[in-house]
Amino acid sequence: MTARILEGKVFAQAFREDAQKKAAALQEKYGVQPGLAVIIVGSNPASQVYVRNKHKSCEALGIYSEVIEMPETTTKDELIAKIDALNADAKIHGILVQLPLPEQIAAHESEILERIRPEKDVDGFHPVNVGRLVTGEPGLVPCTPFGCLRMLELAGIPIDGQRAVIIGRSNIVGKPMLHLLLGKNATVTICHSHTKDLPAITREADILVAAVGRPKFVTADMVKPGATVIDVGINRIAPKKLVGDVDFESVKEVAGAITPVPGGVGLLTVAMLMENVVRAAEMQLQA
Numbered sequence: 001m002t003a004r005i006l007e008g009k010v011f012a013q014a015f016r017e018d019a020q021k022k023a024a025a026l027q028e029k030y031g032v033q034p035g036l037a038v039i040i041v042g043s044n045p046a047s048q049v050y051v052r053n054k055h056k057s058c059e060a061l062g063i064y065s066e067v068i069e070m071p072e073t074t075t076k077d078e079l080i081a082k083i084d085a086l087n088a089d090a091k092i093h094g095i096l097v098q099l100p101l102p103e104q105i106a107a108h109e110s111e112i113l114e115r116i117r118p119e120k121d122v123d124g125f126h127p128v129n130v131g132r133l134v135t136g137e138p139g140l141v142p143c144t145p146f147g148c149l150r151m152l153e154l155a156g157i158p159i160d161g162q163r164a165v166i167i168g169r170s171n172i173v174g175k176p177m178l179h180l181l182l183g184k185n186a187t188v189t190i191c192h193s194h195t196k197d198l199p200a201i202t203r204e205a206d207i208l209v210a211a212v213g214r215p216k217f218v219t220a221d222m223v224k225p226g227a228t229v230i231d232v233g234i235n236r237i238a239p240k241k242l243v244g245d246v247d248f249e250s251v252k253e254v255a256g257a258i259t260p261v262p263g264g265v266g267l268l269t270v271a272m273l274m275e276n277v278v279r280a281a282e283m284q285l286q287a
């Protein structure tokens with residue numbers, strides 16, 4: 001039997017509607033429109049598309065949006081000065097620096113991201129928000145793993161007591177996903193490049209999350225029959241050809257549910273950003 005396909009657009013639409021209602025409720029209660037500022041440095045074509053989508057999504061949902069375009073040659077100090085100004089700007093509740101950064105400032109990424117006030121860190125990358133996720137306190141959570149969790153819940157896929165395996169230990173996906181699933185009482189294992197006999201571990205997973213950044217890395221023999229497979233990979237293998245970290249065609253014959261690429265969890269990233277902007281505004285207005 002072939003797997004249930006978890007279409008990103010269906011879940012993203014539900015999350016957007018939710019964020020729109022919450023934005024309207026904040027406007028009604030406080031007379032304030034939630035506001036997002038996105039900083040993009042340089043001219044990475046994919047980043048430009050993602051930033052445009054974030055701006056359009058804000059406009060559609062009643063969220064104020066500013067896009068700050070800075071040249072490729074921007075220095076760390078210039079970028080930090082911009083962040084400081086947005087930190088102090090009352091109409092901006094969420095700040096995001098689009099990644100990747102150009103080479104000359106990429107080495108300072110942590111210092112740059114840590115300059116964003118934790119209350120405005122709608123990417124959930126600041127160490128304060130990372131700590132809150134680890135300890136289970138309310139905070140802002142990275143958009144892609146947050147979207148994966150909310151999708152599993154909305155799809156009615158059980159998490160409590162299930163065995164979850166994550167391939168990839170990045171700060172943006174793997175590690176936050178670990179804490180989100182743990183918070184829902186899954187038994188979670190993280191695998192990475194040093195893991196021995198990876199297929200033996202992935203075959204134990206009721207929920208398998210692939211965030212490894214290698215095209216079609218997960219094959220059917222690595223998947224337990226009936227498992228839910230979430231593909232977080234976005235690998236461009238030709239100018240117009242995107243594939244995930246999962247070999248979709250073979251794995252869909254074994255899995256119980258699977259996300260496609262494109263059209264899967266990538267679409268949840270921007271939707272969950274809208275949710276984070278509204279949550280950030282709510283937290284700041286309640287304080």
Ligand SMILES: Nc1nc2c(c(=O)[nH]1)N[C@@H](CN(C=O)c1ccc(C(=O)N[C@@H](CCC(=O)O)C(=O)O)cc1)CN2
Nearest residue numbers: 050096097098099100123143262263264266267269270
């Ligand atoms: N500051 C951040 N930078 C980056 C993040 C992030 O969450 N915060 N994530 C990615 C880029 N990204 C959003 O910023 C993003 C990636 C992918 C998608 C998406 O809709 N993917 C589609 C395919 C789109 C395509 O054709 O390229 C899909 O998977 O179906 C949205 C947003 C890195 N940078």
